[in-house]
Amino acid sequence: MVIIHIGDVVGKIGRKALTAMLPKLMEKHNAGIVVVNGENAAGGNGITPPVADSIFAAGADVITTGNHVFAQKQAEELLRRDSRILRPANYPPGVPGEGAGVFPSRTGGFQVGVINLCGRVFMRELDDPFRTADDILTWMRQETRIVLIDFHAEATSEKLALSRHLDGRVSACVGTHTHVQTADEQVLPGGTAHITDVGMTGAKESIIGVEIEPVLRRFRTQMPARFDPPESGTTILCGVVLEIDPETGRAWSIERIHSEQTFG
Numbered sequence: 001m002v003i004i005h006i007g008d009v010v011g012k013i014g015r016k017a018l019t020a021m022l023p024k025l026m027e028k029h030n031a032g033i034v035v036v037n038g039e040n041a042a043g044g045n046g047i048t049p050p051v052a053d054s055i056f057a058a059g060a061d062v063i064t065t066g067n068h069v070f071a072q073k074q075a076e077e078l079l080r081r082d083s084r085i086l087r088p089a090n091y092p093p094g095v096p097g098e099g100a101g102v103f104p105s106r107t108g109g110f111q112v113g114v115i116n117l118c119g120r121v122f123m124r125e126l127d128d129p130f131r132t133a134d135d136i137l138t139w140m141r142q143e144t145r146i147v148l149i150d151f152h153a154e155a156t157s158e159k160l161a162l163s164r165h166l167d168g169r170v171s172a173c174v175g176t177h178t179h180v181q182t183a184d185e186q187v188l189p190g191g192t193a194h195i196t197d198v199g200m201t202g203a204k205e206s207i208i209g210v211e212i213e214p215v216l217r218r219f220r221t222q223m224p225a226r227f228d229p230p231e232s233g234t235t236i237l238c239g240v241v242l243e244i245d246p247e248t249g250r251a252w253s254i255e256r257i258h259s260e261q262t263f264g
Helices: 011-029 049-058 075-081 129-143 156-166 212-221
Strands: 002-006 033-037 062-064 100-104 111-118 147-152 172-176 193-195 200-203 233-244 251-263
Touching (some): 002 011, 002 147, 002 172, 011 251, 033 147, 062 111, 100 129, 111 129, 129 156, 147 156, 172 233, 193 251
Parallel strands (some): 033 062, 111 147, 172 193
Antiparallel strands (some): 200 233
16 A cells, blocks of 8 residues: 655645646555645645645645644634644644544555654654654554654654654654655664655745745844745655555555656
């Protein structure tokens, strides 16, 4: 069984890239389920109902998020009404939305568990993602052995540590948040696929998806600057293709995706 995970979609141009390139990838790999991180899809910061609709229309089955999930005011109601959109499960109790769910695959009649977590190193202090994952897996593995974790975190050590902690208990633990695709994809000894960061889907000529000059100005002067994604140009779509044994939940392989397309 094949799972496709697409990295952080940044702005309108990232959504264009997703719409143009994802259907071809799904057909090529006969994807059983597609997970897309959409936390920066609305203007480069957060998610809204129309933006979520466009991501689902492009082919996503599940949308994961991260530390910017509530940047747009419509997000709270969106997460309350659509369980296909996940926010990090290690937010404190009472936060709107769900952090994990079990979803049907497009192929073979299998169920796929998806867990969204946020790191704590160099980020806002949330609940312990390691303990949160352990708690969720106590019920999720009774429903399915195929489990994907989107770990939205800054530190490479924290991401690899979670994968090692969960090795043999989840099918894959893939990192998001830094928007830079890493080259350390591997299947760990217990059968869990890992990559530190799957990368982003957005403008190639940018700094992690937003226009270059305001970022340079902010670094050089420390003055406030508005960060907007470019509206045109060459885009990249980054992610991974995961081949999973549906009977055991072990990963057979993990392959990086890095595609480009130009928009006027």
